[in-house]
Every structure is written in structure tokens, then in C-alpha cells.
Amino acid sequence: MSTQQGQDAKFFQRGKIEEFRAELQAAEAKDKKYQKRKTVLKKIVANITMGNDMSPLFHDVIQCIGTPLLEVKKMVYLFLISYGRSKPDQIHLVIPSFLQVSSSNFSRMSDHSNVLKDCNDPNPLIRALAIRTMSYIPIPVVTESLSDQLRHCLKDRDPYVRKTAAICVAKVYTADPRKAERKGFVELLRDMLIDDNATVVANAVAALSEIGDRQDGVIFKLNLTIANRLLAALGESSEWGQIYILDSLLRYVPEHHSDAEMMAERVIVQLQHANSAVVLTSIKALLYLMNYMENRRLIDYICRKMGPPLVTLLSSGPEVQYVALRNILLIIQRRPTVLKNDVKAFFCKYNDPIYVKLAKLEIMYRLAREENAREVLAELEEYASEVDVDFVRKAVRSIGRLAIKVEPAADKCIESLLKLIETKVTYVVQEAVIVTKDIFRRYPGKYEGIIPTLCENLDALDEPEAKAAMVWILGQFADRIENVDELLDDLVYNFLDEPAEVQLALLTAVVKLFIYKAQSEVTKALVHKVLKWATEDIDNPDLRDRGFMYWRMLAMNPSVAAEIVLAEKPAITTDSDRMDRGALDQLLLHTGTLGSIYHKNPETFIRNAAGRELVDSPALNANSRAVLVSLTRPQLPSTAISVQGPGPIEPTRPSLQPDEAANKTPQPILVESTRSDERDLLDVEGDDGAGGDSGDGYPDGDDDVAVVKAADPYAELGGAFGGYTTDAPQPVKGGGSRSGDLDDLLF
């Protein structure tokens, strides 16, 4: 960089305050075309961008504010934005420059520092710049002076000024919410929702959304008329404007199925937008509206329409791919028909960055079903031979999970795991052992033939999880492994040095062994040794308690102990690693946000986020309602101001206040009847697609269970995606009954 002596690069040296001050003063005397001031200010701004403190020059710089050269003005404004806040005692010096002191005579002032009253400058750019700069300085004296000016600018004839003013309102609101409400800014903003200019509309929406997202902000809701007008403005908006508008549709609560359906049809068109953020925001709006629909065919159609644009996102750069993939993972859990046949789109390429590969891998597993299991398995085998350790491990583990998820593919998966164990690559073997344990539980009595192969690789295991899994296998099948006592005896050799996970497994395993082979002296000695260690030499309370428990059981009544220890285990499934539906519904309101990347609701990990909830209405489908998660807004403003849309108030949908909306009790009968209609429709068509889905459909536990779970949706979120360890298969809940009719997630 030293060779590139650019004209401005020299400004990057650390500035000297005094030097700049002197230069500025010199410039006042004889400054042709303001070039001197411009040069000095440029140096000063350069220093600000580098993080050097230029605030001592405050007084000198603001002298230049009257310079009628836009470039100079801009730099003074940049300076003010940086330091205005820290100079509350001097800021009043600048205010007159911003403001028009007397409206009849704004063109000329005698004082040279107040030459131009920028807020009334004939140039709209300067008017906008002036209010924008002022709104950046959250000092009461500035905000106070800004109020009137801002009100004028909100009604300025120039759309550039109006759109800038709209955003400024949000800042004024941030500075003092209650005051901004009293001054009627929120209503003014609301009126801008029907402005002629699409950009102004979009910015008004952005400002209202920002206000509405604050925990202490007014509630921003849309009624049907306004929502439709916003949609009409979509076509002329910039991509950013479209994003604001589409996102604001989530503030509209449909009262009738038809409203939601009509609106969705208008949003679908936006899926053809070139901007990835617009596409994902459209999908978010569609996912939301689908909660309020009843037309099954339309829902199906929308799901089909959402697939291709999601796949197209995968042709973008790796950063966009990553965000898209994390969102796809959420979407397909709630709407399994989306991308159902597109598993190939998620095949990993060798050159994909590791974060993309891992995200793709998880989606491949979710999309795997009987029809595509062969292809998926072939891919997973390919990945298991790659170089990246992390990726290889997850590929191996996915093979095991595939076996558990898709029964007809289990044989092939086991074959493949055995081949991998033959490679003797230690981390591959360890992963294979871990998943094999789960496969044994899922298919009892089917694959135990491979246990000898596993035992051959005992020495390769050095990670606690793999070791514990192997120990579990030894204990569980102690009656079928000939030299099991030798093997376990070897393993307990270092008992006291093992991690707790392995110690627990060993303890249980030797107890099982003892129950199987109570006659053997070797076994007796072994179990005695381990129980003694566990209860006397170990500090870990879990281990000690378990040791005591086993010991007493064995002492009091060995046959009952056998029944308990060797009791039949509930079958396991991978279905329950899916997220709880209520939580999913809620998370999907955050599609495309940080929350969707980390799979947590923002208010749980981001301070100040207001959170979003699915709002009940007569149109909300019954299944969503059953798992509804409601949020409480902790600090509602004491004087709740509800902002209604401009234009005529619709008599049927006055429920702009959330309380009212919540009080509206849905009519269960109506909902019930429509539901049965749908089922009829489905039967007539002989649509087996829904039945096919049920395989990986929502595990339909008791409704009660679902509701109870929904009360604390975050409880399970932390673990659900943390890693494959917590993502392990779980016992089937609710007696494993998965009836076909409620199962599919269409509603």
C-alpha cells in the first residue's frame, strides 16, 4: 500500500488538531470557492473515519455550516453526527442554522454563521440532509427544535424529503417515545401509508415497524384495506421498500380465510424477485398467511411454489446459501411438502465451505425418505471418505440416523457402516459405534450379528461418547457375547480415570452382566469391584447414587432387580428431534432473521427485541391454535395508543387492539365443520400424499401434551439443534400412536 500514493491517502495520517484549527481559521480569510475549507474538512472527516477523536474542533467546524457548498455542508453534518451528542452545551449554536427563525424572512440573515436555513432550503437534498442530521443527535434541545420542522417535512412537496422525514420520526420516537406520541408523529406517519409515492410508503412502513418492534412502542397493526394498499405499492418500490412492506404483512391478522388466501396470491408473484432478501421475506409472509387459510389445494400450491426460489438461493454466494439453508431447515419441518422431491439440490460439493456442507447435510437427512434413501445413502458414503474430520463424522452419524428414520434402508445403511468400520480410521469407527447403539435400540433382535465386528475395534475407541456407547452394547447384549466378562474387565481397569459418562455406562453394564451371569465368580468380583468404587471412591453424586441404588436392589431382591434393569426399552424414533410445532410456528414468523439462524426466538437471546406471536383470529386454523404460544409484552405504554389505518374504519374488523382480538372467541363449531369438509375432500381425491407424509409427519402426541409443551417452547430449542449429540433419537412419546389424519402439517 505504500507504493500507492493516492491523493487522499495522505489524509490518513494522524491529524493534528491545532494544525487543522489554524488551517480552518486561515481559510476564513481568503477562500476561493471554499476549496481550502473543503480540503481541511476532508482531512478532519478522514480522521473521524479512522476513529481519531476530532471533537476538540467542534466549535471551529460548525463555523463552516453556512458554507453554500454541498460538499462542505455534508462534511460538517458528518462531523455533527459523530460528535453532536457529546457536545450538548454547544449544540445550540448550530440549531439556528438548521432552522428557519422567521418564516417570512428565511432567505437572508446578517450573521454569517446562520446564512442558510437549511430546513427551508429550496434544495430538497439540503432540506432532507438537515432534518436527517438533526434526528441523529438525540439531545433534547435538538429534538425539541426539530419537532416543528419535521412536521413540515412530513408534508413536504418533495418525496425525497418526505421519505427522509418518515425515517426521522422513528429516531425522534426512540429519543422520547411518549413525547413523540403526544406530538402526533405516529398519526402523521400513519397517514403516509397512503402516500402517492411508493418509496415514501415503504419508509413509513419501515419507521412504523421500527416503532412497533420496540417493547415500549405503540402497537402497529394493519387492517385489510391498508394491507391491500401496501401490496399495491409493492410494484413501484425499491427492493428494500418491498422488504419492509412484505414484512409488515405479518402485522395483519386475517379474520377470514379468504382474506389470507387472496393476499397470499398477490405475494406469490414476489417470489420471482431477483433479490434474495425479498424472496425470503415473501416466503415468510406466505408461511404466516398459510396459518389462516383453509383451502388445502391452495396451501399445497403455495408450498410447491416456494420450493424453486429456495433452490435458486442456493446458486448464490456461500453466505446467502448459509442463511437460506438454515431457514430451509426450519421451513421443511413445518411444511414437509416444500422441497420434498428436491433432495438432490442439497448434495454437497467438495468445494463448498464447511458451514454450507454441514447445513446441507442436516437438510438431506430431513428430506430422506424411502423413495430417495438410496441416493442419499450413496452421497453420505461419499462424504464419509472426505478429508474434513468434522464433516466425515457427521456424515457417518447421518448414515446411522438414516437407518433409524427409514426402515427399508436400514440394511443398506448397516452394510455401509460395517464398511466404514473396516477402514479403521479411528474417528470413523467411533462415530459408527455411537450410531450403531441407536440402531440396536430401534431394531431389537435384527442386527446383533455385527457385535463381534464392533468388539474387534474396542481398542480404537478413545472418546467418551463412543466408549460409553460400546459399553452399553456390551452390557445390553452380555448374554450373547462370549468373552464379555474379559472385555468389561479390561474396560473397568481405568474406571476411576474415566469421564463420568463412561463410568455411568460401565456401572450399568457390569450390573447387567451380573444379572445375566450371576453364577460366574469373575462376574461377581467385577460387579463388586465397580460398585465399591462407585460408592466409595467417586465424588460424582449421580454415580454414587446409582451405585447405591444398584447395590441395594441386588442385595434385596435380585430377580426384581433383573426385571428393572433389563426391562424392555421403549422403541426409539428420530421424529421427536423435530421441533415442537407451536415453537416452529413462532420461529417461522422470524424467517430470515438472526433467530432463524440460531433457531431461537430473538427475544430469548437478544435484548430489546419485542418478539412476535401468531395472533388468534376466527381464521386461524385449529391445529395452530391448539399449540398457540402467546407472548406477553412486559412494559406496555401506560397510555396505549392504538394506531388505526387511515381511511374509513371497517366495521367488521375493528380489532386493532390486541386485547380485543384476543377476546374474540373463535367459534369452534364452524372450525370443526370446515375441518371435516377438508378431510372429505381429501378422501374423494384419494390423495395419499398426506398419508405418505405421515411417515415423517408431526408425531401426533396427545393434544394435551402438545399444549403443555407449547407453554414453554424454548425449553427444547436449545438442545434441538445444538449438535448431533443432543439430536439423538428419542423414545417414542404418547404410546407411539401416529394416526394418519392429524398428522400432516398442512394445517
Next chain:
Amino acid sequence: MAIDGLIILDPAGRPIIQSSYSCYPTAYPMLHIEALNNALEKAPRGGSVDPVIYVAELSCSSACCHVEVGGMRFLATISEDADPLIAFAFLDTFIEILHDYFGTVNLATLKDNFDIVYQLLEETLDSSGHPLTTSQNALSDIVLPPTLISKLLASVSPSATGVPSGRQGGSFGLTGASGAFASPIPWRKAGVRHNHNEILFDVVEDMRAIVGKNGMTLVSNVFGKIESNAKLSGTPDLTLTFTNPSVMTDCAFHPCVRLQRWTRDNSLSFVPPEGRFILADYQYKPPQGAVISNVPIPLSLKANVDMGEFGGTFTLTLTSRSMKVMENVELELYLGEDATSAQCTLSSAGSGVGSVGSADGSWSFDSRKKMLRWEILNMRSSGSWILRGSWTSKIKAPRPAHAFQIRFEIPSFSFSSLKVDQLRLSGETYKMYKGVRMRSKGSLEWRW
């Protein structure tokens, strides 16, 4: 929905330019920079850092989204209920704007023009995180591109102070600016004039495919783009029709395209922006009912790789299956972290005349990236090229990648055979020059 700000880091990870984080503690941007630098340091190989890094320090938690351009890192910090995709879309747009302003984006140009970059930052991103004006047409009026500034500096004289003449800023394009914003079409300013009116379309199709060990195509997708360059006066209303629009599926359009018209009759009706823009993205899928649902791959590779101890040997045969000449065919194989050297010989076979020589290609081994590269600049139809060689490795059982990366270009060709029917102009009376060009390229992963 908010981007807190944008920071540009030099290759050493030091900030060059950052937006004013005026509403945040001073440590705020630093924490994000540190989080990114730490993550980059920890990364085993450069580039494989999560693109969204969560920053948990400080009481307010947020994240930074970053992309690399010309050795620099552009990072957007986001917090609250923000959309990382908006951050990335904004970063892309911003970098695109820098390209338009300076031609190239590198450390030197940014440092030379930091004041313009800073102004652009202020214009495009509001302090509460809303992207503002990003349309090239409007921006160039508010923030003058460097070439214009130097031209104008000589001619501008500061007019009488304080007199609201309305003409005062005229030479600075100020009246034009309000024109741009007042224009009912956000992507086009009013009153553009050209002596010579023309619009050019470049149809570029990009094949991405994975071929399995057995030579069967696992996945192949063709993504198309219609890149346009318009220099048209006034408010031209164009209608572009195709003879076979059905080959374009899953289309995504520039905001100027009237989506309803496309839905109705598959014609592209639009008022174009000035200059370069991407009119449409699409995917080409072969007609339904075809025996093979994949688009055929225009070349084939036969790879024999024998792995031995401390290295291996290989014979690679590339055969063109394309009717057209393929250019810049490039094949890469990562030979593993422990690879030390490679030796190869080139030959060609089939369709007669080919002789060994530089015209037929060249190979190289990048000892830093451990990458074997084979390039064939010009690959005539149905010829074969052979690369034989061996490589050495420091370890006994070498672990090369099990996939070749192949890239190619085919000029004047499209996979989809998309054909423009006609381009009609309404709303203006002048004659315009129209041009359409086709071009294809591909990147394949070929496993062995």
C-alpha cells in the same frame, strides 16, 4: 430489521472505513471486528468461517455478517430481530456501487476515495439500519463519482450566498437529484438523452453439476441470466418476447419487469434502468418426460488414479462432447495437505491433427494450495486430451480430494437454446440498436 452499520477491514484486519456508530458505545464496532478477526484466526483454512458470527460480549448481543472482496472484509453488524440476508443483500449492493464508482474495489482505491466511500455509506445506509438509496441512477446525483468531481471543480463557482435561486446547485446535479427522486420509477431518472440509442442483451447460462464415480450425472442444473446494458433516451417501454419462453423456469426478475405480464403471456415488459442491470435469472430444465432429466454435460472425463505409498499416478482423459468449441477448460484436483510435487505429460488424441504443444494445454502444480491444475484454452468438438502423471506426498497414505473440479466456457451457445423473438419499443419514437449474445459456462464436480 436493522443493519447497525458497516465496517471495511484491510487485509490485516484493521478498520479502514466504518459508518458512524453514533447510537452505540464506542467499543461496539471494535468488538465485532475482534470477533471476526478471532474467528478468522481460528479457522483452519481461510474462508471457512461461518458467515454470520454471533457476538455475545457486551450487554447487547448482535452478530456480524461478512464477505471478502479484494482481500478486504466488508462486515455488516446486525442486531435485534435482524435479517442476515438483508445484510448480505446490502453488502452485495454496496460493493456493486463501489465497483460502479471506482471501476475496481481494492485497498488503494478505497483509501484514495475515502470521502466518497464515506458519503456513499451515509447515503445508502441510514443510522438506524435502513438501506436507503441504492439505485445507481439516483446515487450518482447525490454523491458525485470521482471523475465527475474533478471535471466539475473547475467550472463551479459558489453563487451568491443565501439567495434561493434554485439554480445554484444546478451544476452539482442537485435539481437533477430531486428529479431522480421525484421520478415515479425509482430505478430510472427522468430526462435521459442519448444520441445513439441501443440496448444489448447477454444471455449467460451457467451449468453446475455433480458427476458420480460411475460417470452418471447426479445433479445438473443450468442457471441462466439475461444481462442487459441499456442506453436509451426518455422513458422507453420495452416488450421482449421469446420463441420458446417455456425453457425458462423459476424466473426471477429485475424490479422493472411487470410480473403480471409475464404470468399472463410470458413476455417481458419493462422500462429499463440506465446502464448495466440483470433483467432476469432463470433455470433451464429439460422438457418433462425426457428419459434423462438432467441436462447433458458437454464433456466427459475418464480418470484412472492409482494411489500408492507416498504418492500416486493418474491418467486423465478429457473428451469434448460439445458441438461447439469449448474455451478455457480448466481441471483442478486437490492433492492433499501433504502433497509435495507433481509431474505430468500432455497428449491429445482423436480427430486427427492434434499434437502435443502449448496450444493444447498446460498443467501446473500450486505447491501452496496443493492443487494440480490442467488448462486447455481451446477444445475443439469431439477431441480428446490426455494428462498422465504422478505426484508425491510426505505421508504414506496420501489423501487427495475425491473430486475433480472442472470449469469450461462455450461462446455463442446456450444449453436451453433460448431464442429471442422480438423486442418492441413503445412510448418513444426513435430507432434503437438491439443486440443479443449467447454464452455458456459451467463448473462441474467430477468424482472418482
